[in-house]
Amino acid sequence: MKFSILALASAYSASAAVIGERATYRVSGAAEGFAKGTTGGGNAPCAVPSSVAQLTAWLTDSTPRCIILDKEFNYIGTEGRATETGCRPSSNTCPGKGQDAINSASWCTNGNAGAGVKSVSVTYDKAGVKAINVASNKSIIGVGSKGVLRGKGLRIANGARNVIIQNIHITQLNPQYIWGGDAITLNGADLVWIDHVKISLIGRQMFVAGYEASGRVTISNSEFDGQTSWSASCDGRHYWTILLLGGSDMITLKGNYIHHTSGRSPKIGGNTLLHAVNNYWYSNTGHAFDNEAGGQVIAEGNVFQNVATPLKTNKGHFFASPSTTTNTACKNYLGHNCQLNAFGSSGSFPGTDTSFFNNFKGKNIASAGKASSNIASTAGVGKI
Incomplete structure (x- = not known):
């Protein structure tokens, strides 16, 4: 009996220690920029889901939650596999190393796959192509570098708001296929803070803000790792990186490490x-920015190292902080003089338009420091 009591006491102490340890894994810091004031799950008690089913249930219910990921949650295989007719787009000039495509939204047949499209059989994991619909008032927090979401993305849409995603790694969404899955999707959302997240091995977009307004968003201190064995550009680099096409979106992109990509890093419209x-672009064989009509961009204090084309096209408004003379123009609208961008073995970065600066005035604006490549060592998981 004495042994049983001692064993029970020991188990209770260990359990209490674990609960106490997990309680320390609350949201770290606060959002800068447009998503300032985002609280996520607020003071809701933090808890660790026991399975992918419980994680999905907690993410999608209407209860404010602080969800702790202290291990890998692997969705691969949980919804089965599909084999169907897809295509080999014209971009895939290196079969086996390039990306074939799932025929999502008739992409293979509506002309977007290019000329000379070949029909091929594709087999993919069904969990990857359909994201979890995250409800309002959620904090999703990883422990150290242990919090991994494998084979499933997150979607914040249809009026969902006040969501924090911090210190998790989203990976392996059918990376061999275009339309294999998006890591994080926003479409009709507001107040979303994505911080110290790593994204790798994604079939389609690493981050996408869809056509509906996504309101106030901050993406900070995150790593977009484009290294892949299935490259749309056939060079080991991911093309579909960051797509920002929403209506009335305000997005702060600060302190992120975007590397080994070949396009859409980001595309804005x-x-x-x-x-x-204060972002760091490294090893991009194609383009970083692609600014379509409607895009309004201030880019300052960034580093471009080995980026072939920092800005591909500019059909909207673009300011690239090109000189100390024009930097002073930012003071009245951003609250600070714009910081110069820095370049190493990279193309040109034109942009002197200040006509749209008044649209920034009075909004929550992130601070700006000098351009630095040290961001590579501070962005991503396990670095809070």
């Missing part, structure tokens, strides 16, 4: 106000 500050 719709009616998007983007403040890209």
